[in-house]
Amino acid sequence: EDLYSYDLVPFQSAVEGGARMIMASHVSFPEITGDELPASLSHVMLTEILREDMGYDGVVITDAFNMAAVTDLYQDPGEAAVTAINAGADIILMPADFHEAYNAVLSAASSGKIETERIDDSLRRILKIKLGRY
Numbered sequence: 001e002d003l004y005s006y007d008l009v010p011f012q013s014a015v016e017g018g019a020r021m022i023m024a025s026h027v028s029f030p031e032i033t034g035d036e037l038p039a040s041l042s043h044v045m046l047t048e049i050l051r052e053d054m055g056y057d058g059v060v061i062t063d064a065f066n067m068a069a070v071t072d073l074y075q076d077p078g079e080a081a082v083t084a085i086n087a088g089a090d091i092i093l094m095p096a097d098f099h100e101a102y103n104a105v106l107s108a109a110s111s112g113k114i115e116t117e118r119i120d121d122s123l124r125r126i127l128k129i130k131l132g133r134y
Helices: 002-007 009-016 043-053 077-087 098-111 116-130
Strands: 021-024 059-062
Touching: 002 009, 009 021, 021 043, 043 077, 059 116, 077 098, 077 116
Parallel strands: 021 059
Antiparallel strands: none
16 A cells, blocks of 8 residues: 555656656565565566556666666676566666676576567567667
8 A cells, every 4th residue: 555655756757758668676565565675676667556556668778787786685786687577677787797697688588598579578668769769
């Protein structure tokens, strides 16, 4: 109840106002998601709540992935990046090791661990902003 009444009010306003990009923070909502994952890594927060419940179809960028909220959970920057993309993030900001994150995402996309449709959705949203078609 508090989530929708207080915590998500600014995000709902941003969605209704046509925000093209929203940053997902590393705050966790265990009472909502059932785990300690930060929102930036949570499928429940990014896909189920932000995209499905709130109707957001813009770009989701994570907060910096070199922060302790992520690096304390994931020793492998690649695993963190893949988890975030599968959760619904479109852009991973400042992974602890860019090359490791990039290679992990590339490998996950090639192997099917990240579905092609998921990559296509992110590409569509990012290009829409870059080309000014929003």
